Every structure is written in structure tokens, then in C-alpha cells.
Amino acid sequence: MSDDEQLDQAMLFEVVENQLADKYPKQVTATLMRLCMTGNSRDEAIELIACALAPEMIDVIEHQKDFNLERYIAHLELLPQTPWLDEEE
Secondary structure: OOHHHHHHHHHHHHHHHHHHHHOOOHHHHHHHHHHHHOOOOHHHHHHHHHHHHHHHHHHHHHHOOOOOHHHHHHHHHHOOOOHHHHHOO
């Protein structure tokens, strides 16, 4: 993993932690609880949530698009499955 990838991953984890602290969107907390209750560690769950967040952050940062909360929530609901990652290949 390159330094840029580690920085990007750390940024995503920080955003997820901030969302949990702010309890917004509320689906992030619900998703963390669901993933932990189904056998994922907290770190694994945060990593999965970051996978759902990543496409939104890419759109905002690289494509100057608005954050798509509805798509983010839809991705959270699909976790631990990540079919949107397959679409990018």
C-alpha cells in the first residue's frame, strides 16, 4: 500500500469515526452495530463502512459532485457485501 493509499484510508476511517461520534447519518451507527453483531470486529466493521463511504468521497473530492447520502445509505445496507466495488473494475 502506497503512502497516498494509507493516507486516503486513514482519512476515510477518520470520517467514519466522526460520523459515529456525531451520530449522523444514523445508519452508520446502525451498520456498525449490525456488522459487529454478525461477527465482524469493530476494526473490520469500520473498514467495511469506509468502503461504502469511499465512492462518495471520490465523487466529492475528484469530481466536485455533491455527496450522495441516499447512495451511501444504500451501500451501508448492503454491507458486508460490496457489489459497487466490482462495478468499478
